[in-house]
Amino acid sequence: MAILEITTVPDPILRKKAHKVTDFGKEFQELVKNMIDTMREAPGVGLAAPQVSVPMRLIVVEYGDEENEETPPKLYVLANPEIISASEEKVDGIEGCLSVPGLVGEVERHAMISVKGLNRHGKPVKINAEGWLARIFQHEMDHLDGVIYTDRATKVWKPKPEDEAPLD
Numbered sequence: 001m002a003i004l005e006i007t008t009v010p011d012p013i014l015r016k017k018a019h020k021v022t023d024f025g026k027e028f029q030e031l032v033k034n035m036i037d038t039m040r041e042a043p044g045v046g047l048a049a050p051q052v053s054v055p056m057r058l059i060v061v062e063y064g065d066e067e068n069e070e071t072p073p074k075l076y077v078l079a080n081p082e083i084i085s086a087s088e089e090k091v092d093g094i095e096g097c098l099s100v101p102g103l104v105g106e107v108e109r110h111a112m113i114s115v116k117g118l119n120r121h122g123k124p125v126k127i128n129a130e131g132w133l134a135r136i137f138q139h140e141m142d143h144l145d146g147v148i149y150t151d152r153a154t155k156v157w158k159p160k161p162e163d164e165a166p167l168d
């Protein structure tokens with residue numbers, strides 16, 4: 001298990017457009033494992049490769065349904081993710097980011113999205129997400145284009161103890 005260093009603003013790597021994953025070999029597998037470990041250790045619900053200073057289109061997401069605590073969190077590893085459809089309906093929600101310590105913000109996101117990409121073995125996958133999961137995917141995918149949630153936020157503030165926001 002290796003915990004990677006999570007970079008924070010204003011590191012310029014967080015502002016770069018990441019490149020596509022083309023090699024799913026040993027080094028990539030190692031990166032995936034380390035990103036999962038790093039996300040869990042943080043703890044966070046998602047992590048994008050640029051946050052660990054790797055300019056690659058790779059995200060990991062692990063999120064459990066808070067309505068149903070019996071269901072174990074589901075882990076997603078997605079390379080080269082793309083939104084293929086999104087609901088017209090948008091919803092406001094509170095986000096935080098491991099790369100922007102000490103702040104949360106309110107961001108409008110699509111309520112539902114369909115995402116396609118490649119799993120950790122390079123096989124095509126499609127994911128339909130709604131609610132918080134849809135929000136996490138949109139937040140993580142933004143990181144691959146150098147976008148940080150504070151760019152989209154209608155307001156940003158220092159959280160009080162009662163403001164709980166998932167970190168990614």
Ligand code: NI
Pocket residue numbers: 096097098099139143168
């Ligand atoms: Ni983030």
